[in-house]
Each structure stands twice: as C-alpha cells, then as structure tokens.
Amino acid sequence: MSTSPTTPATLPDVAHDAAALARPLDWVGMEKIALPVRIHDADGNTVQVAASVDVAVDLRDADARGIHMSRLYLQLQQAFASEAITPPGLRRVLQGFIESQNGLSSRARLRVRYEHLLQRAALESGHVGWKRYPVEIDAELRDGHLQLTLGFSVEYSSTCPASAALSRQLNAERFAEDFAAARPLSTHVVRDWLASERGLAATPHAQRSRAEVRVELRPAFDELPLLALVDAIEAALGTPVQTAVKREDEQAFAELNAANLMFCEDAARRVAAALSADARIERYDITVAHFESLHPHDAVARVSGRNPA
Structure with missing residues (x-):
C-alpha cells in the first residue's frame, strides 16, 4: 500500500480551528527561552552573552484558537544574531512579531x-576585576508606540549612621578614661593611642546592600544607557562593592564608608537624585535593601518618580 509523501501543507493544523469559547486573549507566547544575544560592552564593542527571553503577542481575533507560535520562536532566533540590542532594533523585532501573525495580533x-x-x-x-550586574530589558510595541523599561541592580556597602555615632561616643569615653590623669598631650602621643587597640573601643556595623532599579526610557535615544546609569548610581552611593582588593584598596574603601554613612532611606534618596537628573528617563522605580548585620531581617526603602518632560 503506497502513501503520498508528507509535506507541511498536508500536515494537520488544528490551531486554525475555531476556538470552542470565542474570546480574545491578552498575551500568548513563550517564556524562559535560551538565547545568545549581543550587547555593547564598556568600550562600545559588540559581545555575545547568554540570555533568557520571554516573547508574546496578543490574540485579538476572538474566534482564532491560537497564534503562530513557531513563527515567534524562529524569528527570535535571528533577532539578535548579528546586531546588539538597541531601542530601534527592539522596535523592528516586535513589529516583525506582529506581522508574522497575519492579522491575529496588534501588540507584541x-x-x-x-x-x-x-x-x-x-x-x-x-x-x-569583573563585576556582574543582572539586567532585564522589557519592550512592548502597542499601536506603534514602543514602551521600553530597563531593570538592573547595583551592590554597595552601607555603614549605619546611628551605629557610627554610638561607636564614636564609646571611643571618646575611652579616650577620656585613658587620659584622665593629668599629663602632657602631644600630637604624637594621641596619634599613637589612636593607632593602638585601645584607640578603637567600638566599630559601626556595615553590610552589603543592593539597589534594584527599573527605569522607563524615553524613545528618543538609540542606545540603552545601562553603563551610564550604573556609573551614576555607584557614584551617588559612594561605596560600590569592590573586586580586586589589596590592603591599600581596603583602607580606601573603609574611608569611603566613613564618608558615606547611610540608612536605607538615605540610599534611596541618593539613587533617586541621580536618576531624576537624567533626560533619558521617563519614570523610575527604586528599591534599596540593606542586608542587616545587626538584625536577622533587611531594611528596605522604595521610591518612584516621573521626570519632567
């Protein structure tokens, strides 16, 4: 018994059947797709990194059972194969997703x-040394309008102002105790005392901390400003965590911590001040968390805002 050869045109496609319950759907697609993507490094060169990607379109045709999902996957495989991720590139990719659905979708x-x-x-x-920054790019194309959100996190050190004040008080009390007897004081004597173990009665508590940032970008710019925003936030906080550290680096870091005492509220305001001055940002959402060494819980502050046009 002979059979005719199988071709794509002869294979059953039940996705074209009418939906049993007619209803449009907000989003249909795939999540956690493994994909290499290209990005710009600090020198402007294009490099390839491993990514996890979610893609979806709406299903506006209430009678259609499903979308052309394989088309989304195949287009995604080619989307960032030869060029770095940019706002214009994201717009083109999303428009291609919509067009691939042959009228079923209007958003991607x-x-x-x-x-x-x-x-x-x-x-x-x-x-x-190298530091890693988790990044999330969200892009949506609706009625020709691209909404683009960039999320990332920055780690830093936070030294508690209250703990620092309490430590200074104990240090002062020990100084008064050790020098209670009347004797000549000189800069040399005081300096030697401060450099000794007696010169440090208490130390303030500090902890690794994290600022998680999401910014909605204005569409007038052709590049994602990740590097500039990371630099601005680390400069505003003053104490980004370090990579390669020798003794001189550790001492300089301790000095920076003393110069940048901050509660989580202070840190949130510093980050907000840096972002509110950036013309590329439409709005921002910030969460800072200090992973307390004093408590078994975290201290957290959140702030959001919209920049003037």
Whole structure:
C-alpha cells in the first residue's frame, strides 16, 4: 500500500480551528527561552552573552484558537544574531512579531534577562576585576508606540549612621578614661593611642546592600544607557562593592564608608537624585535593601518618580 509523501501543507493544523469559547486573549507566547544575544560592552564593542527571553503577542481575533507560535520562536532566533540590542532594533523585532501573525495580533512584547559583566578598577592599587550586574530589558510595541523599561541592580556597602555615632561616643569615653590623669598631650602621643587597640573601643556595623532599579526610557535615544546609569548610581552611593582588593584598596574603601554613612532611606534618596537628573528617563522605580548585620531581617526603602518632560 503506497502513501503520498508528507509535506507541511498536508500536515494537520488544528490551531486554525475555531476556538470552542470565542474570546480574545491578552498575551500568548513563550517564556524562559535560551538565547545568545549581543550587547555593547564598556568600550562600545559588540559581545555575545547568554540570555533568557520571554516573547508574546496578543490574540485579538476572538474566534482564532491560537497564534503562530513557531513563527515567534524562529524569528527570535535571528533577532539578535548579528546586531546588539538597541531601542530601534527592539522596535523592528516586535513589529516583525506582529506581522508574522497575519492579522491575529496588534501588540507584541519581549523580555530579555542576562548578566552584564563590567571591569572595575581597584581604588588605589591599580588592579582590576569583573563585576556582574543582572539586567532585564522589557519592550512592548502597542499601536506603534514602543514602551521600553530597563531593570538592573547595583551592590554597595552601607555603614549605619546611628551605629557610627554610638561607636564614636564609646571611643571618646575611652579616650577620656585613658587620659584622665593629668599629663602632657602631644600630637604624637594621641596619634599613637589612636593607632593602638585601645584607640578603637567600638566599630559601626556595615553590610552589603543592593539597589534594584527599573527605569522607563524615553524613545528618543538609540542606545540603552545601562553603563551610564550604573556609573551614576555607584557614584551617588559612594561605596560600590569592590573586586580586586589589596590592603591599600581596603583602607580606601573603609574611608569611603566613613564618608558615606547611610540608612536605607538615605540610599534611596541618593539613587533617586541621580536618576531624576537624567533626560533619558521617563519614570523610575527604586528599591534599596540593606542586608542587616545587626538584625536577622533587611531594611528596605522604595521610591518612584516621573521626570519632567
């Protein structure tokens, strides 16, 4: 018994059947797709990184049973194969997703998650090391309008102002105790005392902390400003965590911590001040968390805002 050869045209496609319950759907697609994507590094070069990608379109035809899902997947495989992710590129990719559905869809969205590696110099020694910054790019195309959100996090050190004040008080009391007897004081004597173990009665508590940031970007710019925003936030906080550290770097870091005492409320305001001055940002949402060394819980502050046009 002979059979005719199978071709795509002869294969059953039940996705074209009418939906049993007629109803449009907000989003249909795939999540956590493994994909290599291209991004710009700190020098403007294009590099390839591993990413996890979500893609979806709406199903506006109430009678259609499903979308052409394989078309989304195949287009996604080619979307960032040869060029870095940029706002104009994201617009083109999303428009291609909509057109691939042959009238079934009018909106498309894309979410890309990856870790961005940046090389950071030590504070004093001249050594360098790599830091990773988790990044999430959300893009949605609706009625020709691109909404683009960039999310990332920055880690830093936070030294408690209250603990620092309490420590200074104990240090002052020990100084008064040790020098209660009348004797000549000189700069040399006081300096030797401060450098001794007696010169440090208490230390303030500090902890690794994290600022999680999401910014809605204005569509007038052709590049994602990740590097500039990370630099601005780390400068505003003053104490970003370090990579390669020698003794001179650790001492410089301790000095920066003393100069940048902050509660989580202070840190949130610093980050907001840096973002509110950036013309590329439409709005921002910030969450800072101090992973307390004093308590078994975290101290958290959140702030959001919209920049003037």
